[in-house]
Amino acid sequence: MTANMCNASAASQDLDLESVRGDFPALDQQVHGHPLIYLDNAATSQKPRAVLEAMQRYYERDNSNVHRGIHELSNRATTGYEGARERAARFINAGRAEDIVFTRGTTEGINLAAQAWGRRRLGAGDVILLTEMEHHSNLVPWQLVARQTGARLEFVPVTGDEGLLDLDRLDACLSSRVRLFAFTHVSNTLGTVNPAAELCREARRRGIPTLVDAAQSAGHMPVDVQSLGCDFLAFSGHKICGPTGIGVLFGRPERWAEMDPYQGGGEMILSVGYEASTWKEPPHMFEAGTPNIAGAIGLHAAMDYLDRLGRGRIFEHDQALGEYARERLSTLPGIRILGPPRGRAGLVSFHLRDVHAHDVVTMADHYGLALRGGHHCNQPLMRKLGLDSTVRASFYFYNRLSEVDRLVEVLGIIQQYFNRGAA
Numbered sequence: 330m331t332a333n334m335c336n337a338s339a340a341s342q343d344l345d346l347e348s349v350r351g352d353f354p355a356l357d358q359q360v361h362g363h364p365l366i367y368l369d370n371a372a373t374s375q376k377p378r379a380v381l382e383a384m385q386r387y388y389e390r391d392n393s394n395v396h397r398g399i400h401e402l403s404n405r406a407t408t409g410y411e412g413a414r415e416r417a418a419r420f421i422n423a424g425r426a427e428d429i430v431f432t433r434g435t436t437e438g439i440n441l442a443a444q445a446w447g448r449r450r451l452g453a454g455d456v457i458l459l460t461e462m463e464h465h466s467n468l469v470p471w472q473l474v475a476r477q478t479g480a481r482l483e484f485v486p487v488t489g490d491e492g493l494l495d496l497d498r499l500d501a502c503l504s505s506r507v508r509l510f511a512f513t514h515v516s517n518t519l520g521t522v523n524p525a526a527e528l529c530r531e532a533r534r535r536g537i538p539t540l541v542d543a544a545q546s547a548g549h550m551p552v553d554v555q556s557l558g559c560d561f562l563a564f565s566g567h568k569i570c571g572p573t574g575i576g577v578l579f580g581r582p583e584r585w586a587e588m589d590p591y592q593g594g595g596e597m598i599l600s601v602g603y604e605a606s607t608w609k610e611p612p613h614m615f616e617a618g619t620p621n622i623a624g625a626i627g628l629h630a631a632m633d634y635l636d637r638l639g640r641g642r643i644f645e646h647d648q649a650l651g652e653y654a655r656e657r658l659s660t661l662p663g664i665r666i667l668g669p670p671r672g673r674a675g676l677v678s679f680h681l682r683d684v685h686a687h688d689v690v691t692m693a694d695h696y697g698l699a700l701r702g703g704h705h706c707n708q709p710l711m712r713k714l715g716l717d718s719t720v721r722a723s724f725y726f727y728n729r730l731s732e733v734d735r736l737v738e739v740l741g742i743i744q745q746y747f748n749r750g751a752a
């Protein structure tokens with residue numbers, strides 16, 4: 330047994346996997362006559378009973394609108410919603426609850442920063458620095474704001490299949506024209522864990538604000554905005570055991586002060602006239618309309634759940650599974666595996682010679698395996714690597730080593746099937 334395999338077993342035992350799995354009703358089912366093996370956690374995680382019950386309790390007992398009524402139910406809803414904001418601040422060690430804006434998810438958080446901050450702060454000739462491994466959610470919003478302001482995009486290169494940022498180029502990339510550096514903490518396709526604190530430090534030294542896309546990190550490792558030193562950080566509830574339709578955008582107070590409202594409407598105003606209005610201070614200034622109250626309450630329960638397990642332990646477990654999977658997959662003939670061999674997050678993306686990713690995923694589904702195939706919203710990166718799609722297996726703390734073994738076994742069956750067809 331290799332050292333990695335030993336680490337993986339140790340991490341699994343440490344997490345008391347079997348009792349944790351019991352918290353997730355969706356994991357206990359058969360799919361096409363096989364036990365479900367859910368390896369699509371980078372797309373969305375499953376939800377523990379604690380989250381489902383918190384949301385049901387809210388709807389059964391406290392359902393009301395926030396910040397409006399003076400009646401009991403409205404007070405309870407407001408307390409629940411604002412309590413979730415305080416919890417989110419603690420989850421990422423933000424200094425103040427006011428620095429947490431609830432969004433629909435990472436995508437909306439980045440769009441909010443791009444429109445409310447970027448549109449006001451950027452001008453012709455300014456540079457928005459991204460990396461070549463960004464998800465479309467941290468690329469297209471900046472393309473839009475670049476078109477609106479005359480700013481242009483530049484990219485820190487990725488080294489190739491090993492999927493690391495070319496840090497030798499960082500100094501040249503962080504030129505005096507750069508007004509914002511936005512990058513992903515963990516790549517959803519490569520599994521690369523970027524040195525986010527170092528990237529923020531280098532940017533800050535040059536007076537450049539940073540935005541961290543924490544969609545793939547916030548629920549998988551300790552994330553601390555103060556030690557990262559970022560200006561903005563966005564993540565989604567549904568990837569961290571919470572419900573869909575809720576997410577968080579953290580911003581430093583000095584950044585909020587530089588921003589215009591994102592959307593106009595109820596909840597965000599102080600006083601409205603026919604011709605003009607005034608608005609509240611952040612965070613409410615950025616939360617127009619009735620918010621996703623039940624979503625925030627579910628997210629609160631999810632953050633409690635994850636922190637009870639410990640995100641340090643979750644990271645060790647996910648990382649051990651990712652490395653184990655990479656090692657086992659590399660024994661398959663004709664496989665091309667993306668991302669770094671060491672220090673990767675708990676996901677592995679790969680390409681099987683002569684079998685399209687969609688065929689792999691469709692056939693794996695017949696064996697009860699939930700994988701993802703496609704470009705994973707990373708089209709420019711795929712093109713750079715000369716691929717149109719990959720298969721991706723992404724893990725969470727409730728996945729087992731035996732599920733990785735089954736994945737490798739089923740991929741072997743799929744390869745045999747297609748190779749027979751080709752013969």
Ligand code: C6P
Pocket residue numbers: 371372373433434435436437464466467513515516517542544545565701705706
């Ligand atoms: N990735 C996947 O890889 P939303 O859809 O807003 O919750 O998250 C968007 C997003 C932003 N950044 C990164 C690094 C991401 O991985 C994602 C979502 C999913 O399967 C869907 S493409």
